[in-house]
Amino acid sequence: MGMKTDMRLIDDNGLRIDGRLPNQLRPIKMQVGVLKRADGSAYIEWGGNKIITAVYGPHEAYPKHMQDPNRAVVRARYNMASFSVDERKRPGPDRRSVELSKVISEALTSVIFGDKFPRTSIEVYIEVLQADAGTRVAGITAASLALADAGIPMRDIIVGCAAGKVDGVVVLDLNKEEDNYGEADVPMAILPRTGEIALLQMDGNMTYEELTAAMDMITEAAKKIHQMQVDTLKSKYRGDEDVE
Numbered sequence: 001m002g003m004k005t006d007m008r009l010i011d012d013n014g015l016r017i018d019g020r021l022p023n024q025l026r027p028i029k030m031q032v033g034v035l036k037r038a039d040g041s042a043y044i045e046w047g048g049n050k051i052i053t054a055v056y057g058p059h060e061a062y063p064k065h066m067q068d069p070n071r072a073v074v075r076a077r078y079n080m081a082s083f084s085v086d087e088r089k090r091p092g093p094d095r096r097s098v099e100l101s102k103v104i105s106e107a108l109t110s111v112i113f114g115d116k117f118p119r120t121s122i123e124v125y126i127e128v129l130q131a132d133a134g135t136r137v138a139g140i141t142a143a144s145l146a147l148a149d150a151g152i153p154m155r156d157i158i159v160g161c162a163a164g165k166v167d168g169v170v171v172l173d174l175n176k177e178e179d180n181y182g183e184a185d186v187p188m189a190i191l192p193r194t195g196e197i198a199l200l201q202m203d204g205n206m207t208y209e210e211l212t213a214a215m216d217m218i219t220e221a222a223k224k225i226h227q228m229q230v231d232t233l234k235s236k237y238r239g240d241e242d243v244e
């Protein structure tokens with residue numbers, strides 16, 4: 001973020017390096033029920049991101065001291081495959097993936113009716129196979145589909161999406177170059193029906209007005225992504241192809 005460069009991220013026509021308008025999403029494709037042995041699963045392609053998610057549970061939490069007598073413990077594990085990024089990622093957890101696992105766990109916990117399953121754990125695996133910026137929000141979007149696929153009751157299907165600022169312009173859904181060389185990145189997860197925010201982070205610098213504009217852009221896009229999630233879940237039961 002904010003690395004010095006001569007690279008222009010917005011051209012004279014106001015278009016971005018991949019030809020998008022400031023408020024335009026990258027192409028998104030999603031699919032549920034992709035893994036036979038998980039209780040729920042989903043796959044998402046979002047721009048250059050390719051992420052598979054799986055849910056196990058709810059099942060009795062183990063070890064026992066991990067149990068919460070009142071509710072299910074939701075444990076998300078965000079993992080990047082070694083081959084998912086330009087420079088081979090060392091396998092295993094690092095600071096970044098520990099942080100992402102934590103914030104994603106908290107976001108998902110806030111929408112799950114955990115009190116229906118005391119003493120259990122619900123494990124959510126987010127496996128990033130190919131990364132191109134926005135993996136945490138794409139991961140949340142797919143994870144909530146996997147949770148729905150597992151039949152876990154939730155207040156709503158949660159949507160993740162990011163916005164940010166590049167060359168002084170507030171833009172939706174940053175790609176890798178925009179994430180690297182832009183001025184700010186704001187990943188957010190929301191419940192589109194109520195507008196509740198389940199995750200909000202910011203990297204870089206923006207004014208209050210720019211942040212508000214970014215959040216409004218995400219809120220608008222989230223309605224569209226939410227509709228895709230609903231269509232994806234419906235299509236599974238009709239046996240249709242993936243939703244684009």
Ligand code: CDP
Pocket residue numbers: 085086087089096131132133134135136137176179185187
């Ligand atoms: O993916 P997300 O935007 O949620 O998180 P980030 O920490 O802002 O990372 C942005 C992007 O940087 C990732 O999506 C990857 O494309 C890239 N990255 C990488 O190339 N190598 C890493 N070890 C971590 C991230």
